[in-house]
Amino acid sequence: MAKRAELQIVTANHLLEGHSVFLGEDGWTADHHAARIAATPEESAELEALGRVDEAGNIVVGVYLVDVALDASGDPEPIHYREKMRVRAIPSFWPDPVKARPQSLRPRGDGEAHHVSL
Amino acid sequence: MYRYDEFDTQFVRERVSQFRGQVERRLTGALNEDEFRPLRLMNGLYLQLHAYMLRVAIPYGTLSAHQMRQLGAIADKYDRGYGHFTTRQNIQFNWPKLKDVPDILDDLADVEMHAIQTSGNCIRNVTADPYAGVAADEIADPRPTGELLRQWSSNHPEFSFLPRKFKIALTGARADRAVIKFHDIGLRLVEGEGGQLGYEVWAGGGLGRTPMIGIKVRDFVPTADLLRYVEAIMRVYNAEGRRDNKYKARIKILIHEKGGEDFRAEVEQEFARIAHDPAAPVEKELARIQAFFAPPAYEALPAESEALAKAKLANPNFARWVRVNTRAHKAPGYTIAVISLKPKGGVPGDATGDEMRVMADAADAYSMSELRVSAEQNIVLPNVKASDLFALWQMLDRAGLASSNAELISDVVSCPGMDYCALATARSIPIAQEITERFAEPVLQEQIGPIRIKISGCINACGHHHVGDIGILGLEKTGAEAYQITLGGDPTESAAIGERSGPGFPAEGVVDAIERLIHFYLGRREDGETFKQTYHRLGHSVMKDALYASH
């Protein structure tokens, strides 16, 4: 068994649109860097439960926790290659993830600012 | 081609409007995901790694130019401008939005297509020889039987909740291009005594976690009795197939656990119980269906086309395409042309909306408006006059659709793998792309000769890796993608399951290993030998060592 990672975020798919989303401070976002980070098993459980509320509320489907580590700029990046591909939101052999990236579901105050910059 | 009657039309339209209602109720929350999931799956809608995926059936792999054009229009209007043709003669759209799916299904119904039973534990899309009805080595067209099976299995009340999914494939030819020995039921049309037509029946084949070659259940079942016989097999399976363990629920496990003899005996017993009813509408229906598949009026043409011979002389690239991508047709002066969906660096089986339109136009202009999808994820134009081949090739070439690699090393079969699929353990498409690039050189490809490379991104084996001369299975090993290679698989009448070589390779090492093996084969082959023949002559252990030997 792999050791449970320290940090986790919550992902799901947008019910209506289908694309992957991450639970952020103000709702779901397509940008995993804007995801809320759980640092303990208790926080993970709490975060997942929050996600389930929106699943029950028919906003998202398929809620699950993703193990992450912080990158050099302090942003959460998945540890496993499957979720590394998932956060990219497009096939790995497509060149430009930014263009194809779906918009955030609930735009936050800073508009485009939380989009991934490469 | 078969055309829907009133019943078919009504059935499909009703399903669309039911699904529209179900989507609406899902969006209002009247249905939760647990309630909705089986409903969407019954209509071919999956949730994948990045998005929803809609799988559309192309019954027995046959489609009209009109239908192909509509698939292209759907790709452009609702998706990201392309679709993916699969090893089971379906097309998958990778990015549909849930709210659009009822409209997509309506657009499909407009051209007599649907996504029903492309998922779930039911009888799936019936597949067939992509050259059905036109192959030179064919006894008779199996597609009327395919259509009969499609109608019979659609919404069949008794067989809608089977222990597991159920796949049927059929062929009317001597060479097996429909992979029938690896299907739950495989049917091969044969001639019985006095020229009577019937089917040789195979069952219990399959790939996936437990690959097995099917057993022959019966040498001959007259066509008129076939439905009853298939029903008898389904009954035995439905009653006795395991429902306690998903991994042991396919008919292959039942037959394996029970033994072929017992299974056959039970099927025969059940078959005898289902009384033959001369008044049954089956024969009338089969006759009605058969009329749709009557061969077109072929012109009386000379076997050799002078225009073709001249064009080949003048244009070596065209000559190569004819050599590699055309197959023998039953009517003199006609040929079967394979449009390869495996361009250098491309995604196997993918076609853009524009490409679908070009293929539809090509079918209208040169193939009596008909196309086929093959288990190799290519498109086939079944009825091309030899004298039209040059014009066809020019049209395809302009659209980048004239890769001359049918059944050669760069004609790689690949499932979507982790780039799309939620179940994947590794990517498969990038490996396929690297192979098509590494072996792009056309002269080298012809020199290597016929060889099948097949890649799956997990043990489910949608990429048919077990039956590749070289099979590649993507797995996870200590947090990274790893690729296990099998050798000696064969999807045809000489069916064989590939044997595992040694330890797997990291993603960066797979294509190097294959290149080492190919060079070894080229060095050791005897005159005129194919890869398969050399493999059998030298043996597995010699060939597999070549994967690992460093330069």
Ligand code: SF4
């Ligand atoms: S073989 Fe596995 S990865 Fe490939 S399409 Fe099938 S389920 Fe997905």
